[in-house]
Amino acid sequence: MLERLAIDKEYLVRQSVAENIKTPVTILEQLVRNEIDNIGATVVKNPQCNFQIKEIIFKSFGKSQQPSLSRLAVFLTDYAESEDLAANYNSTSWLERYAISQNSQTPDDTLKLLAKDCNQIVRATAKESLKKRQSLLNK
Structure with missing residues (x-):
């Protein structure tokens, strides 16, 4: 279910997935990699967000x-x-x-x-x- 919600066209739906503490790391990474809007700021606040995801977000600033x-x-x-x-x-x-x-x-x-x-x-x-x-x- 979270996989489908992570690619929803509505930002607030994706934001809710990013905030959900039960969202698996793989989905958080997917949200960051498919970033359309600034969802990374929300993902970073999730306790499941690991170093690799933070590194992806940090590197994205260079782009x-x-x-x-x-x-x-x-x-x-x-x-x-x-x-x-x-x-x-x-x-x-x-x-x-x-x-x-x-x-x-x-x-x-x-x-x-x-x-x-x-x-x-x-x-x-x-x-x-x-x-x-x-x-x-x-x-």
Whole structure:
């Protein structure tokens, strides 16, 4: 029954499934993966929500189209996926570009673009990241 309710078109129905303490972890994960609206905020409050589900929710912030504190937090961690870092190298937020320039998951091509950024801090950080990678390769 909960499986069917988890894919209901009505948000309030899915929210009720997310809040239900008897909802199995597999269904909570399904709700998060099929997120149409911000159901993750409700899933996190469920006592059944485990680390893996929280990790999925956290990583999803990096896929957001709008600069945000949540997205910045992801870009500052190793949880950020390299394709998300590369896709957001031209963010309107210099803080996000800085986070991308210092992240070890950022592709070299993206760092080269950031090394020409209009922001001095972003530029310097990207150049330093490239230099560190080069020195590791030379060892």
